[in-house]
Amino acid sequence: MIRFHFVSWTIFKYILTEAVFSFLVAFGFFFGVFFINQILLMAQTILTKKVPFQQVMLLLLYSFPTIIAMSAPFASLVGTLMTIGRLSSDNEILVMLSSGLSYRNVFVPTLVMGGVISLLSFFTNDVLLPAGTIRSNQLYRRIAVSTPALELGSNAVKSYKDTVIITGEIIDNTINDVFILDKTGDGQRRIVMAETAELTDGKDGINLDLTQAFIQTSKEIVRQDYDYGFSDFLQYRIPQDDLIQSATTVTPREMSSRDVGNTIKEKAEALDKRLDEQYNSALIQALSLEHALRNGPDNEAWNRRSSSAANFTQAVQSTAALKRDRSLQNHRIEYNKKFAQPFGAIFFVFLAVALGLFAKKSGQMVGFFFGVLISVVYWSLLFVGQTMGLRLGYSAFWTMWLPDILSLSIGLVLSIIRVLR
Numbered sequence: 001m002i003r004f005h006f007v008s009w010t011i012f013k014y015i016l017t018e019a020v021f022s023f024l025v026a027f028g029f030f031f032g033v034f035f036i037n038q039i040l041l042m043a044q045t046i047l048t049k050k051v052p053f054q055q056v057m058l059l060l061l062y063s064f065p066t067i068i069a070m071s072a073p074f075a076s077l078v079g080t081l082m083t084i085g086r087l088s089s090d091n092e093i094l095v096m097l098s099s100g101l102s103y104r105n106v107f108v109p110t111l112v113m114g115g116v117i118s119l120l121s122f123f124t125n126d127v128l129l130p131a132g133t134i135r136s137n138q139l140y141r142r143i144a145v146s147t148p149a150l151e152l153g154s155n156a157v158k159s160y161k162d163t164v165i166i167t168g169e170i171i172d173n174t175i176n177d178v179f180i181l182d183k184t185g186d187g188q189r190r191i192v193m194a195e196t197a198e199l200t201d202g203k204d205g206i207n208l209d210l211t212q213a214f215i216q217t218s219k220e221i222v223r224q225d226y227d228y229g230f231s232d233f234l235q236y237r238i239p240q241d242d243l244i245q246s247a248t249t250v251t252p253r254e255m256s257s258r259d260v261g262n263t264i265k266e267k268a269e270a271l272d273k274r275l276d277e278q279y280n281s282a283l284i285q286a287l288s289l290e291h292a293l294r295n296g297p298d299n300e301a302w303n304r305r306s307s308s309a310a311n312f313t314q315a316v317q318s319t320a321a322l323k324r325d326r327s328l329q330n331h332r333i334e335y336n337k338k339f340a341q342p343f344g345a346i347f348f349v350f351l352a353v354a355l356g357l358f359a360k361k362s363g364q365m366v367g368f369f370f371g372v373l374i375s376v377v378y379w380s381l382l383f384v385g386q387t388m389g390l391r392l393g394y395s396a397f398w399t400m401w402l403p404d405i406l407s408l409s410i411g412l413v414l415s416i417i418r419v420l421r
Contacts (some may be wrong), residue, residue, distance in 0.1 A: 016110075019080055077349070078372060081356050081367030088359040114350070129254060164180070164182070178192075179191075215228060257335060260338065281315045285312035
């Protein structure tokens with residue numbers, strides 16, 4: 001039997017082949033689950049708006065990187081559990097150990113597979129996903145202009161650059177009870193109300209044909225200075241630039257790790273500057289309050305001590321609020337998630353091997369069941385960690401890496417127990 005270093009090459013190829021096959025089976029399962037979920041999400045926003053079939057298929061194609069990046073780590077867990085569970089329940093691992101081979105022959109090929117899957121998953125998440133997002137946004141821009149019904153829904157609120165549109169019930173192509181808030185070209189506030197409206201294509205955007213419309217404009221500073229009017233018919237235009245801005249908002253999840261890292265750096269520097277300003281403001285208020293209290297009632301500042309105390313308290317509260325920068329925290333969480341989720345495949349494989357070694361019978365079925373169960377638990381922990389990181393400001397590193405660390409820790413403990421038995 002040929003060996004390289006401390007692992008049997010024949011056993012290595014055999015276990016790796018079995019693990020890859022099981023991985024592909026599990027990958028097909030998870031890919032199908034996430035793909036169906038994607039179709040259901042699109043059904044609510046795209047399919048019901050009579051978007052051309054070809055464009056729908058392209059949007060689905062551009063969503064493949066997201067589905068692949070989510071499916072691969074979980075498929076590595078389930079696939080490895082199925083493989084090692086079958087080998088253990090069929091006593092093949094027992095025969096291997098009786099032949100003088102060690103558990104290294106089981107761990108090495110599966111960890112190699114886990115490492116390759118992690119790298120491919122990271123590449124998909126970090127390179128293909130942003131590219132797919134760009135293509136998807138470009139396509140959505142074309143759909144938004146060619147399919148106006150995609151933009152406005154029944155009993156919904158839609159925000160654009162400087163415009164908010166509130167709609168009532170939509171019957172056929174008629175929108176009832178339309179309410180629009182925006183600003184005119186010279187900065188005046190404007191309110192537009194209409195009984196009904198219909199969406200039509202425009203040359204450089206979409207139009208709302210309003211009937212029985214009421215318009216009121218008022219100046220920003222002098223609210224009492226206003227004008228109003230009525231119209232049986234009014235055409236309201238939403239520029240294409242506003243459509244593009246609304247349709248192409250890119251979240252940190254859809255950016256590359258490098259772009260997210262650069263954004264974090266910029267946001268952190270801007271936050272430090274704002275914090276310095278707040279610290280200085282709080283210090284000035286604190287010195288003013290101290291001056292008033294030290295000099296007593298004979299000093300003019302004594303009469304302003306209540307105001308100084310209130311200003312100091314407000315400055316401290318503003319500083320504390322600045323530290324809880326939700327946008328910066330969200331970017332930090334997504335940055336750690338971009339590494340924790342794909343490279344979780346390695347930790348999953350380690351845990352799966354340790355669990356699979358305990359299988360006694362029906363190893364593949366039991367492995368599949370436990371793999372799916374662990375995947376659900378892992379995803380729940382990731383979701384809870386992300387929520388706690390955003391709402392409570394917990395460490396972005398620990399909230400995202402804790403599920404992986406738990407997988408590794410449990411795998412180590414089980415492996416030691418199994419080897420020492």
